[in-house]
Amino acid sequence: DTGVSQDPRHKITKRGQNVTFRCDPISEHNRLYWYRQTLGQGPEFLTYFQNEAQLEKSRLLSDRFSAERPKGSFSTLEIQRTEQGDSAMYLCASSPRSLFAGQGNYGYTFGSGTRLTVV
Amino acid sequence: GQNIDQPTEMTATEGAIVQINCTYQTSGFNGLFWYQQHAGEAPTFLSYNVLDGLEEKGRFSSFLSRSKGYSYLLLKELQMKDSASYLCAPLSGGSYIPTFGRGTSLIVHP
Secondary structure, eight states: OOOOEEEEEEEEEEOOOOOOEEOOOOOOOOOEEEEEEEETOOEEEEEEEEETEEEOOOTTTTTTEEEEEETOOOOOEESSSSOHHHHEEEEEEEEOOEEEEEEEEOOOOOOOOOEEEEE | OOOOEEOSSSEEETTTEEEEEEEEESSSOOOOEEEEEEESSSSHHHHHHOOOEEEEEEEEEEETTTTEEEEEEOOSSSSGGGGGEEEEEEEOTTTTOOOOOOEEEEEEEE
Protein backbone atom coordinates (compact mmCIF):
# COMPACT_ATOMS: atom_id res chain seq x y z
CA ASP A 1 0.00 0.00 0.00
CA THR A 2 1.52 3.30 -1.05
CA GLY A 3 -0.50 5.65 1.13
CA VAL A 4 -3.56 7.80 0.59
CA SER A 5 -4.35 8.53 -3.05
CA GLN A 6 -6.49 11.36 -4.32
CA ASP A 7 -7.77 11.93 -7.81
CA PRO A 8 -7.60 14.23 -9.65
CA ARG A 9 -4.63 16.29 -8.47
CA HIS A 10 -5.98 19.41 -10.10
CA LYS A 11 -9.43 20.41 -11.31
CA ILE A 12 -10.48 23.60 -13.03
CA THR A 13 -14.19 24.05 -13.45
CA LYS A 14 -16.62 26.75 -14.41
CA ARG A 15 -18.86 28.23 -11.77
CA GLY A 16 -22.12 26.30 -11.52
CA GLN A 17 -20.66 22.97 -12.61
CA ASN A 18 -20.58 19.87 -10.42
CA VAL A 19 -17.29 18.22 -9.49
CA THR A 20 -16.44 14.94 -7.80
CA PHE A 21 -13.20 13.99 -6.10
CA ARG A 22 -12.04 10.54 -5.10
CA CYS A 23 -9.96 9.37 -2.16
CA ASP A 24 -8.45 5.92 -1.71
CA PRO A 25 -7.28 5.52 1.89
CA ILE A 26 -4.66 3.16 3.26
CA SER A 27 -6.38 -0.20 3.00
CA GLU A 28 -6.30 -1.17 6.68
CA HIS A 29 -7.51 2.24 7.87
CA ASN A 30 -11.16 2.29 8.83
CA ARG A 31 -11.42 6.05 9.40
CA LEU A 32 -11.45 8.59 6.59
CA TYR A 33 -11.53 12.38 6.79
CA TRP A 34 -12.07 15.21 4.33
CA TYR A 35 -10.53 18.61 4.93
CA ARG A 36 -10.45 21.83 2.93
CA GLN A 37 -7.49 24.17 2.95
CA THR A 38 -7.18 27.67 1.54
CA LEU A 39 -3.99 29.67 1.15
CA GLY A 40 -2.45 30.71 4.44
CA GLN A 41 -4.84 28.65 6.53
CA GLY A 42 -4.65 25.28 8.19
CA PRO A 43 -6.85 22.41 7.00
CA GLU A 44 -10.51 22.81 7.99
CA PHE A 45 -12.47 19.70 8.84
CA LEU A 46 -15.38 18.86 6.54
CA THR A 47 -16.53 15.33 7.32
CA TYR A 48 -15.48 12.00 8.78
CA PHE A 49 -16.31 8.36 8.10
CA GLN A 50 -15.80 5.29 10.21
CA ASN A 51 -16.07 2.43 7.76
CA GLU A 52 -19.08 3.33 5.58
CA ALA A 53 -20.84 5.43 8.23
CA GLN A 54 -20.57 9.21 7.99
CA LEU A 55 -20.29 10.08 11.68
CA GLU A 56 -19.69 13.80 11.68
CA LYS A 57 -20.12 16.75 9.34
CA SER A 58 -18.84 20.27 9.84
CA ARG A 59 -21.12 23.28 9.61
CA LEU A 60 -18.80 24.28 6.75
CA LEU A 61 -20.32 21.48 4.69
CA SER A 62 -23.20 23.20 2.94
CA ASP A 63 -26.03 21.39 1.21
CA ARG A 64 -24.06 21.58 -2.03
CA PHE A 65 -21.45 19.23 -0.59
CA SER A 66 -22.00 15.50 -0.23
CA ALA A 67 -19.61 12.73 0.65
CA GLU A 68 -19.95 8.99 0.45
CA ARG A 69 -17.96 5.94 1.37
CA PRO A 70 -20.23 3.20 0.08
CA LYS A 71 -18.20 0.10 0.87
CA GLY A 72 -16.04 1.46 3.63
CA SER A 73 -13.06 1.72 1.29
CA PHE A 74 -12.72 4.65 -1.13
CA SER A 75 -14.66 7.86 -0.65
CA THR A 76 -16.03 10.54 -2.97
CA LEU A 77 -16.68 14.19 -2.27
CA GLU A 78 -19.08 15.94 -4.62
CA ILE A 79 -19.64 19.66 -4.87
CA GLN A 80 -22.74 20.74 -6.77
CA ARG A 81 -23.19 24.13 -8.40
CA THR A 82 -19.64 25.19 -7.62
CA GLU A 83 -18.93 28.74 -6.53
CA GLN A 84 -15.69 30.69 -6.67
CA GLY A 85 -15.46 30.44 -2.90
CA ASP A 86 -15.12 26.69 -3.25
CA SER A 87 -11.66 27.14 -4.76
CA ALA A 88 -9.31 25.40 -2.34
CA MET A 89 -7.19 22.32 -1.77
CA TYR A 90 -9.33 19.37 -0.72
CA LEU A 91 -7.38 16.97 1.44
CA CYS A 92 -8.28 13.43 2.40
CA ALA A 93 -6.73 11.63 5.34
CA SER A 94 -7.15 8.18 6.82
CA SER A 95 -6.36 6.63 10.17
CA PRO A 96 -6.56 3.21 11.79
CA ARG A 97 -8.88 2.31 14.64
CA SER A 98 -6.08 3.00 17.11
CA LEU A 99 -4.25 6.33 17.08
CA PHE A 100 -0.95 4.51 17.30
CA ALA A 101 0.01 3.09 13.92
CA GLY A 102 3.23 1.51 14.99
CA GLN A 103 6.90 2.35 14.45
CA GLY A 104 6.60 5.65 16.30
CA ASN A 105 3.97 6.92 13.94
CA TYR A 106 0.39 7.84 14.55
CA GLY A 107 -2.51 7.65 12.18
CA TYR A 108 -3.81 10.45 9.98
CA THR A 109 -1.94 9.98 6.77
CA PHE A 110 -2.87 12.67 4.30
CA GLY A 111 -3.17 12.38 0.57
CA SER A 112 -1.60 14.95 -1.74
CA GLY A 113 -4.93 16.67 -2.19
CA THR A 114 -7.07 17.86 -5.07
CA ARG A 115 -6.65 21.52 -5.95
CA LEU A 116 -9.94 22.94 -7.16
CA THR A 117 -10.10 26.19 -9.08
CA VAL A 118 -13.54 27.57 -9.91
CA VAL A 119 -13.49 30.18 -12.67
CA GLY B 1 -15.34 24.75 19.72
CA GLN B 2 -11.60 25.00 19.84
CA ASN B 3 -9.28 27.99 19.84
CA ILE B 4 -5.79 27.42 18.54
CA ASP B 5 -3.20 30.16 18.50
CA GLN B 6 0.22 30.01 16.90
CA PRO B 7 2.39 32.71 15.33
CA THR B 8 1.74 33.38 11.67
CA GLU B 9 5.34 33.60 10.57
CA MET B 10 8.83 33.10 11.94
CA THR B 11 12.26 33.45 10.41
CA ALA B 12 15.50 31.82 11.49
CA THR B 13 19.02 31.21 10.29
CA GLU B 14 20.35 27.93 8.98
CA GLY B 15 21.95 25.97 11.82
CA ALA B 16 20.01 27.79 14.52
CA ILE B 17 17.28 26.60 16.89
CA VAL B 18 13.68 27.77 16.67
CA GLN B 19 10.70 27.20 18.96
CA ILE B 20 7.17 27.39 17.58
CA ASN B 21 4.53 27.87 20.24
CA CYS B 22 0.91 26.80 20.21
CA THR B 23 -1.80 27.53 22.75
CA TYR B 24 -5.15 25.83 22.56
CA GLN B 25 -8.50 25.47 24.27
CA THR B 26 -10.40 22.22 23.79
CA SER B 27 -13.38 20.42 25.24
CA GLY B 28 -11.45 17.66 26.96
CA PHE B 29 -8.14 16.55 25.50
CA ASN B 30 -7.04 13.50 23.55
CA GLY B 31 -3.55 14.51 22.49
CA LEU B 32 -1.91 17.05 20.21
CA PHE B 33 -0.27 16.63 16.81
CA TRP B 34 2.35 18.67 15.02
CA TYR B 35 2.45 18.43 11.25
CA GLN B 36 4.84 19.88 8.69
CA GLN B 37 3.50 21.11 5.38
CA HIS B 38 5.62 22.27 2.47
CA ALA B 39 3.97 24.60 0.01
CA GLY B 40 1.59 22.74 -2.29
CA GLU B 41 2.06 19.43 -0.49
CA ALA B 42 0.12 17.36 2.03
CA PRO B 43 0.77 17.72 5.76
CA THR B 44 3.17 15.12 7.12
CA PHE B 45 3.23 13.82 10.68
CA LEU B 46 5.95 15.12 13.01
CA SER B 47 4.86 14.32 16.56
CA TYR B 48 2.05 13.36 18.88
CA ASN B 49 1.94 14.26 22.59
CA VAL B 50 -0.70 13.09 25.03
CA LEU B 51 1.25 13.32 28.30
CA ASP B 52 3.04 16.34 29.74
CA GLY B 53 6.69 16.70 28.92
CA LEU B 54 9.15 16.71 26.10
CA GLU B 55 9.29 14.12 23.32
CA GLU B 56 12.48 14.13 21.28
CA LYS B 57 12.78 12.73 17.80
CA GLY B 58 16.01 13.59 16.05
CA ARG B 59 16.28 17.31 15.31
CA PHE B 60 12.63 17.86 16.27
CA SER B 61 11.19 17.86 19.79
CA SER B 62 7.68 18.57 20.98
CA PHE B 63 6.59 19.70 24.43
CA LEU B 64 3.18 19.61 26.04
CA SER B 65 1.66 21.15 29.16
CA ARG B 66 -1.95 20.05 29.43
CA SER B 67 -2.73 22.24 32.41
CA LYS B 68 -1.60 25.34 30.51
CA GLY B 69 -3.07 24.34 27.16
CA TYR B 70 0.36 24.87 25.66
CA SER B 71 2.68 23.05 23.32
CA TYR B 72 5.78 23.91 21.40
CA LEU B 73 7.77 22.40 18.58
CA LEU B 74 11.54 22.79 18.82
CA LEU B 75 13.62 22.50 15.68
CA LYS B 76 17.38 22.23 16.06
CA GLU B 77 20.21 22.56 13.54
CA LEU B 78 17.88 24.20 11.08
CA GLN B 79 18.25 23.33 7.44
CA MET B 80 16.91 25.17 4.43
CA LYS B 81 14.53 22.28 3.77
CA ASP B 82 12.83 23.03 7.11
CA SER B 83 11.23 26.07 5.50
CA ALA B 84 7.58 25.06 5.66
CA SER B 85 4.35 25.62 7.53
CA TYR B 86 4.07 23.93 10.94
CA LEU B 87 0.58 23.01 12.04
CA CYS B 88 -0.54 22.47 15.61
CA ALA B 89 -3.57 20.15 15.86
CA PRO B 90 -5.16 19.21 19.20
CA LEU B 91 -7.73 16.46 19.59
CA SER B 92 -10.74 17.13 21.75
CA GLY B 93 -11.65 14.59 24.41
CA GLY B 94 -13.13 11.43 22.89
CA SER B 95 -12.54 12.75 19.40
CA TYR B 96 -10.57 11.34 16.51
CA ILE B 97 -10.79 14.53 14.47
CA PRO B 98 -7.74 16.82 14.66
CA THR B 99 -8.52 20.52 14.51
CA PHE B 100 -5.71 22.44 12.88
CA GLY B 101 -4.43 25.88 13.67
CA ARG B 102 -3.66 28.21 10.76
CA GLY B 103 -0.03 27.15 10.89
CA THR B 104 3.26 28.94 11.40
CA SER B 105 5.20 29.67 8.25
CA LEU B 106 8.88 29.15 9.03
CA ILE B 107 11.43 30.72 6.72
CA VAL B 108 14.99 29.50 7.09
CA HIS B 109 17.61 31.70 5.47
CA PRO B 110 21.33 31.15 4.97
